[in-house]
Amino acid sequence: RVSSDGKPPKFQPPPKPVIIDRKTQKEERRFLSPEFIPPRGRTAPLKYYIERKDMIQRRKVFNIPEFYVGHVLAVTTADPYASDKSKRFVGICIQRGGKGLGATFVLRNVIEDQGVEICYELYSPRIQAIEVLKLEKRLDENLMYLRDALPEYSTFDVNMKPVPRMDHEEIPVNKLQVRMKPKPWSKRWERPKYNIKGIKFELPEHKMKAAQKWSQPWLEFDMLREYDTSKIEAKIWKELSEELEK
Amino acid sequence: MMPIWTKSGEKRPVTLLKVQDCHVLRYVSKEESGGKTAKLLVGGKNVSPFSKPESAHEIFKEAGVPRKQKVTTFNVTDDAIIKPGTPLYAAHFRPGQFVDVTAKTIGKGFQGVMKRWGFKGQPASHGQTKTHRRPGAISTNKAAKVYRGKKMPGKMGNIYRTSFGLKVWRINTKHDIIYVNGSVPGHTNCLVKVRDSKLPTYKDCNKNPPFPTFFADGDEELPEDLFDEEMFQFTDPSVTFA
Numbered sequence: 001r002v003s004s005d006g007k008p009p010k011f012q013p014p015p016k017p018v019i020i021d022r023k024t025q026k027e028e029r030r031f032l033s034p035e036f037i038p039p040r041g042r043t044a045p046l047k048y049y050i051e052r053k054d055m056i057q058r059r060k061v062f063n064i065p066e067f068y069v070g071h072v073l074a075v076t077t078a079d080p081y082a083s084d085k086s087k088r089f090v091g092i093c094i095q096r097g098g099k100g101l102g103a104t105f106v107l108r109n110v111i112e113d114q115g116v117e118i119c120y121e122l123y124s125p126r127i128q129a130i131e132v133l134k135l136e137k138r139l140d141e142n143l144m145y146l147r148d149a150l151p152e153y154s155t156f157d158v159n160m161k162p163v164p165r166m167d168h169e170e171i172p173v174n175k176l177q178v179r180m181k182p183k184p185w186s187k188r189w190e191r192p193k194y195n196i197k198g199i200k201f202e203l204p205e206h207k208m209k210a211a212q213k214w215s216q217p218w219l220e221f222d223m224l225r226e227y228d229t230s231k232i233e234a235k236i237w238k239e240l241s242e243e244l245e246k
Numbered sequence: 247m248m249p250i251w252t253k254s255g256e257k258r259p260v261t262l263l264k265v266q267d268c269h270v271l272r273y274v275s276k277e278e279s280g281g282k283t284a285k286l287l288v289g290g291k292n293v294s295p296f297s298k299p300e301s302a303h304e305i306f307k308e309a310g311v312p313r314k315q316k317v318t319t320f321n322v323t324d325d326a327i328i329k330p331g332t333p334l335y336a337a338h339f340r341p342g343q344f345v346d347v348t349a350k351t352i353g354k355g356f357q358g359v360m361k362r363w364g365f366k367g368q369p370a371s372h373g374q375t376k377t378h379r380r381p382g383a384i385s386t387n388k389a390a391k392v393y394r395g396k397k398m399p400g401k402m403g404n405i406y407r408t409s410f411g412l413k414v415w416r417i418n419t420k421h422d423i424i425y426v427n428g429s430v431p432g433h434t435n436c437l438v439k440v441r442d443s444k445l446p447t448y449k450d451c452n453k454n455p456p457f458p459t460f461f462a463d464g465d466e467e468l469p470e471d472l473f474d475e476e477m478f479q480f481t482d483p484s485v486t487f488a
Binding site: 042044047050054062079080086100102125126128 | 251486
C-alpha cells in the first residue's frame with residue numbers, strides 16, 4: 001500500500017463488533033383480553049363500541065391484570081354478610097367466558113376435601129382486588145376436566161405467596177399431564193371434540209380408538225366457521241392503548 | 247343487551263335502544279281523528295325513497311323529512327303538541343322514568359300447539375300410537391261445536407306486543423341511546439316504539455320530564471351521559487359495605 005505522505009501508514013484498528021441483543025429486540029408481547037373481541041353476529045358495532053368505553057372506564061379505576069386459564073388467582077370481593085365485609089378466594093382459573101361487560105372467569109380450589117368453584121364477573125363492582133399468584137399457562141384453554149381429576153391437581157394453598165416473576169415476557173407453559181379418577185366422568189374427555197392434551201389417559205387402546213369414531217375431521221376445513229379476528233384485534237388494541245394512556 | 251350494576255352491587259340486565267332520526271310528521275286534531283285526544287304521527291329510521299311510489303311520500307314532504315321506515319301514532323294532550331318536522335332525541339326521556347316498549351315479536355312461523363300455547367302433549371311411550379305433540383280433545387260432547395278462539399296450531403310470533411313498566415337506567419345524549427331495564431320484544435336491530443308508562447303505579451313517577459320534548463337547539467346543555475341515582479357508574483371505585 002502506498003501512502004500519500006512518505007510516512008508509514010497509520011495503524012487503523014479493526015472496527016469493533018456490534019452486538020445485536022436479539023432478546024431485547026423481540027417484539028413486545030401484546031395481550032388483548034378475550035372479552036374485548038366481539039362475537040360474530042348481527043349486532044350493530046355501535047353497541048360493542050359503547051360497551052368497550054365502559055370496560056375501559058372500569059379498567060382505569062380498577063386494575064384487571066393479564067391472566068390466562070391455568071393461572072392461580074386470589075380474588076377479594078365485598079360481602080355484606082361477612083364479618084370483615086370482604087371475602088378472599090384463591091383458585092386456579094378453569095375457564096374464561098362471556099364477552100363484553102358480562103365476562104366471567106371460574107376459579108376452582110379444593111378446601112377441606114370439598115371441591116369449590118366460584119364464577120366471578122370481571123367487571124362487577126363488588127370485586128375489590130384480583131392478584132395473580134402463579135403465572136402458568138396450561139396445554140388447554142378449558143380446564144373443566146379438573147373436576148374428574150384427582151383432587152391433588154386442584155388444591156392450592158389459601159395463604160400462598162405470589163410467585164415472583166423475573167421477565168416481563170414469555171409466560172411459561174406447564175405441560176403437566178393430569179391423572180384422572182376412575183370413570184364415569186362428568187364428560188367423555190377422551191372424545192376428540194374436547195381436544196384435550198393435558199390428560200394422561202390410562203384407558204385401554206381399544207377405548208381410545210373407539211372414541212376417535214366421534215371425530216369430525218372436516219370441521220377444520222369448514223370455511224363458514226372461520227372467524228379471522230386479527231384485524232379486529234389490532235384495531236381494538238390500538239383503541240385500548242390510546243385510551244389507557246390518557 | 248348488557249349487564250348493569252346498582253350501587254349495592256346487584257346485577258341487572260339492560261337493553262340498549264337507539265333513537266335513530268326520529269321526526270314528528272303530522273299533527274292530527276281530536277275532531278279529525280275521532281278519538282279522545284289529539285294524535286301526533288312520528289316517523290323512525292331513515293330509508294331510501296325509491297322503493298315506494300310518490301303518493302306515499304306526501305306526509306314526509308309536508309314535514310320536510312326523508313322517508314321513514316316506520317310511522318307510529320302517539321296520543322297527546324293539547325298542551326304537548328309539537329310542530330311537524332321537529333327531531334326527537336333520546337334526551338326526551340330521563341333516567342328514573344318508567345317506560346312501555348312495543349315491538350313486533352320474533353316470527354316463529356307455523357308452530358304446533360305445544361310451542362305456541364304450551365300444551366303438555368302426550369307421553370313418549372307406553373303404547374301411544376302416533377300421538378306425542380297433538381292437542382288431544384278440542385271440545386266437549388254437550389257443546390257439539392268448537393268454540394271461537396280455540397287454541398290450535400298456527401302462525402306464531404310477528405305480532406305487536408308490549409313490555410310494561412321498564413325503568414330507564416341511563417341515557418347517552420351523544421349517540422341517542424336509552425338503557426331500559428329487562429328485555430324488550432323483537433329481534434336485534436328491530437324498530438321499537440317507546441312510550442311513557444301507562445301503569446297506575448308509575449302515574450306520578452315522572453318528575454319534571456322535558457315537556458313537550460327535548461329541543462337540541464335550546465339553552466340546556468346536557469352532559470354526554472345521564473345516570474340514574476341507583477346505578478353504579480364505572481368512574482366510582484369498587485363497592486364496599488361499611
